[in-house]
Amino acid sequence: MIELKGVTRRFGDAVAVDNIDLTIETGEVCVLVGSSGCGKSTTLRMINRLLPRTSGEILVDGEDINNADPEALRLNMGYAIQSTGLFPHWTVARNIGVVPDLLKWPARKRDERVSELLTLLGLDPAADAIKYPHQLSGGQAQRVGVARALAGDPNILLMDEPFGALDAITRENLQQEMLRIQRQLNKTTVFVTHDIDEALKLATRIAVMDQGRIIQHDTPEAILRRPASAFVENLIGKGDRGLKLLGLRTVGDVMARHALPSQPEPLAEVLKETDSLRIALSIMVWQNSGELPVFSEAGEAVGTVTREQLLQGGA
Amino acid sequence: MPVSTKPPNRVIPVLALAAFACTWLLDLGVVQPNRIVSGTGYGLYAATGWFGAVVVSSLLAVVIVLATKLTPKRFGALILLLTTALMAQPLLLEVFALRKLPEDSAYARIGLGAGFWCLAFFLALMLLETLGRFKASRRLQFSVVLLVVVSWWFCASREGLSSLSLIREYANRADQFSQALTTHLSLSLGAVAISAVLAFGLALAMVRRERLRRPLLGLVSFMQTIPSLALFGLLIAPLGALSAAYPFLQTLGIRGIGWAPAMLALIAYSLLPMVRNTYVALMEVPEPVVDAGRGMGMNERQIFFKVKLPLALPVIIEGVRITTIQAIGLTAVAALIGAGGFGTFIFQGLGQAAMDLVLLGALPTVFLALAADAILSALKFQRAPR
Ligand SMILES: Nc1ncnc2c1ncn2[C@@H]1O[C@H](COP(=O)(O)OP(=O)(O)O)[C@@H](O)[C@H]1O
Ligand SMILES: [Mg+2]
Numbered sequence: 217m218i219e220l221k222g223v224t225r226r227f228g229d230a231v232a233v234d235n236i237d238l239t240i241e242t243g244e245v246c247v248l249v250g251s252s253g254c255g256k257s258t259t260l261r262m263i264n265r266l267l268p269r270t271s272g273e274i275l276v277d278g279e280d281i282n283n284a285d286p287e288a289l290r291l292n293m294g295y296a297i298q299s300t301g302l303f304p305h306w307t308v309a310r311n312i313g314v315v316p317d318l319l320k321w322p323a324r325k326r327d328e329r330v331s332e333l334l335t336l337l338g339l340d341p342a343a344d345a346i347k348y349p350h351q352l353s354g355g356q357a358q359r360v361g362v363a364r365a366l367a368g369d370p371n372i373l374l375m376d377e378p379f380g381a382l383d384a385i386t387r388e389n390l391q392q393e394m395l396r397i398q399r400q401l402n403k404t405t406v407f408v409t410h411d412i413d414e415a416l417k418l419a420t421r422i423a424v425m426d427q428g429r430i431i432q433h434d435t436p437e438a439i440l441r442r443p444a445s446a447f448v449e450n451l452i453g454k455g456d457r458g459l460k461l462l463g464l465r466t467v468g469d470v471m472a473r474h475a476l477p478s479q480p481e482p483l484a485e486v487l488k489e490t491d492s493l494r495i496a497l498s499i500m501v502w503q504n505s506g507e508l509p510v511f512s513e514a515g516e517a518v519g520t521v522t523r524e525q526l527l528q529g530g531a
Numbered sequence: 532m533p534v535s536t537k538p539p540n541r542v543i544p545v546l547a548l549a550a551f552a553c554t555w556l557l558d559l560g561v562v563q564p565n566r567i568v569s570g571t572g573y574g575l576y577a578a579t580g581w582f583g584a585v586v587v588s589s590l591l592a593v594v595i596v597l598a599t600k601l602t603p604k605r606f607g608a609l610i611l612l613l614t615t616a617l618m619a620q621p622l623l624l625e626v627f628a629l630r631k632l633p634e635d636s637a638y639a640r641i642g643l644g645a646g647f648w649c650l651a652f653f654l655a656l657m658l659l660e661t662l663g664r665f666k667a668s669r670r671l672q673f674s675v676v677l678l679v680v681v682s683w684w685f686c687a688s689r690e691g692l693s694s695l696s697l698i699r700e701y702a703n704r705a706d707q708f709s710q711a712l713t714t715h716l717s718l719s720l721g722a723v724a725i726s727a728v729l730a731f732g733l734a735l736a737m738v739r740r741e742r743l744r745r746p747l748l749g750l751v752s753f754m755q756t757i758p759s760l761a762l763f764g765l766l767i768a769p770l771g772a773l774s775a776a777y778p779f780l781q782t783l784g785i786r787g788i789g790w791a792p793a794m795l796a797l798i799a800y801s802l803l804p805m806v807r808n809t810y811v812a813l814m815e816v817p818e819p820v821v822d823a824g825r826g827m828g829m830n831e832r833q834i835f836f837k838v839k840l841p842l843a844l845p846v847i848i849e850g851v852r853i854t855t856i857q858a859i860g861l862t863a864v865a866a867l868i869g870a871g872g873f874g875t876f877i878f879q880g881l882g883q884a885a886m887d888l889v890l891l892g893a894l895p896t897v898f899l900a901l902a903a904d905a906i907l908s909a910l911k912f913q914r915a916p917r
């Protein structure tokens with residue numbers, strides 16, 4: 217658990233972070249969202265003491281972080297940034313192994329960990345491990361950045377716009393990977409982004425920031441349904457917030473489940489139970505149908521969903 | 532290999548034609564009755580007879596034919612041919628000496644003519660061009676250079692070339708030569724080593740304290756702008772006064788002239804390229820990389836030795852390379868204040884109007900500079916992130 221109590225950070229006379237209170241529960245993903253310059257990175261960097269705070273208290277599991285040795289503190293907090301910051305003179309494997317090395321793990325344990333992480337992030341443990349960062353695509357480099365942050369098996373993950381520089385499709389893929397990895401690992405995560413859709417997708421709770429303050433701190437659904445101010449309302453966009461709401465829940469939550477799954481002939485475009493209601497609605501509109509079969513990841517037909525179920529589920 | 536689809540190479544035929552013209556129009560060698568008198572020049576045909584003239588001319592013709600359509604196979608043949616030609620070039624002089632050197636005169640000697648230098652120069656250019664086109668590996672380039680150097684060394688030590696003026700000058704001063712080599716190397720490399728340590732400290736201080744940056748850079752740039760001879764001269768008086776005041780300094784060899792002022796001046800000149808490159812290299816390590824290292828939990832020491840220094844090293848080595856070449860050249864000038872080294876031969880030779888004595892000092896200086904360049908370039912290349 218991470219607690220920020222009345223934390224302020226000034227640069228000269230300018231106040232970058234203004235007396236914020238924020239509690240991040242163990243295992244949750246807290247997304248700090250807000251426009252550029254509102255103090256997100258400053259907040260994040262105070263948590264691993266890359267920046268000293270001007271006043272206030274930051275506690276990790278009840279301990280003030282200023283009581284810990286800063287290096288030891290950071291070794292237990294994975295850190296991934298937008299520009300990846302991969303070491304250009306080291307191979308991918310050595311980059312990922314940097315925290316295990318700092319923690320003085322035995323070489324075998326480290327190498328196993330590196331392979332495991334390369335696989336987890338959809339990279340090739342043999343071919344990609346020996347590449348240098350400049351030989352990677354933007355998406356691959358960012359995957360390595362995330363793998364490096366996870367390598368020491370830290371309790372806490374700090375991520376500063378890790379997917380901000382990627383194209384839409386690669387970003388979408390990496391967000392999916394993040395969700396999958398988070399379901400497996402349950403790390404306490406602080407994730408910074410300026411993209412509200414990314415926030416809605418990844419967050420357990422969102423903290424909306426503006427001019428160094430936290431305007432609203434709540435679940436994605438609550439933020440969409442009850443924006444605390446005109447600023448938040450603007451950020452989420454009035455026009456399609458209904459659709460965004462549909463994006464928060466999966467088809468599996470609202471569908472009518474078959475008693476027994478069956479194995480039908482493969483279809484071109486199928487609705488999966490892990491897809492969001494928003495995707496289901498889109499397919500319905502496209503196919504002009506009121507009811508769709510729903511499939512599991514394994515390709516079995518597991519139920520059906522109707523337009524009424526969709527709309528009720530979203531409401 | 533994509534090379535074969537390139538348009539016909541024009542550079543090599545042009546160089547070969549130039550070499551052809553030079554060998555026929557200029558003197559290959561000179562016969563001197565003694566070391567001062569300028570002597571009679573002989574062209575390729577006059578010097579080596581039909582045999583030499585035919586060998587050289589047909590070699591250049593074959594080079595032109597090979598170069599007009601460069602297939603990968605022909606590249607190999609061309610490299611082989613040019614390397615062999617360069618390696619064997621001193622044999623022309625041996626033939627020349629055999630045919631033209633008067634038997635009866637003990638002082639008679641042969642000198643190198645402009646034709647000989649031009650032939651060597653154009654052969655080397657063609658070889659470089661071919662190696663470049665071939666995208667030859669560093670190992671091949673290195674082997675070619677080594678073969679040529681070893682072959683020339685071997686030829687120079689043969690009896691047949693003992694009448695070469697340059698070798699006569701060497702034979703008369705073999706002890707002085709090895710003394711000069713030691714002095715030259717220890718002065719220049721010593722100055723580079725000392726200034727490397729100093730520069731590293733200064734650059735670190737500049738990285739840590741922004742305030743020191745401008746005054747320190749200003750100081751080392753200022754020292755660079757003083758003409759070398761003036762700096763050598765300027766140091767004579769204070770060092771002379773010092774050693775007069777403290778006689779024990781004289782026993783260390785510290786006097787107004789000699790190695791001490793030379794060393795100080797060389798260090799002063801070496802500081803600018805070294806400080807500037809080290810400082811820039813350390814400052815240009817990308818901020819996100821340092822930030823990531825710190826965020827991962829590296830301490831400042833680990834950040835410096837594992838991240839900043841390795842990333843800065845190629846540029847730092849580049850500074851050492853520039854400095855070393857510069858110091859080897861300047862050490863030759865330091866002979867004027869009695870520091871020793873190869874400059875001694877150059878200035879003696881100039882004084883006696885004995886050009887081959889000048890060459891005896893100049894050639895090894897150039898060779899040392901080229902060798903330092905090659906070694907440090909290879910080191911830099913090896914350290915650069917692939
Ligand atoms: N090192 C610094 N020196 C001075 N001002 C800074 C520094 N870092 C950040 N700031 C200022 O603090 C404010 C918040 O910055 P930051 O936390 O980086 O914003 P965000 O990450 O939300 O884009 C900005 O106005 C920025 O100009
Ligand atoms: Mg930021």
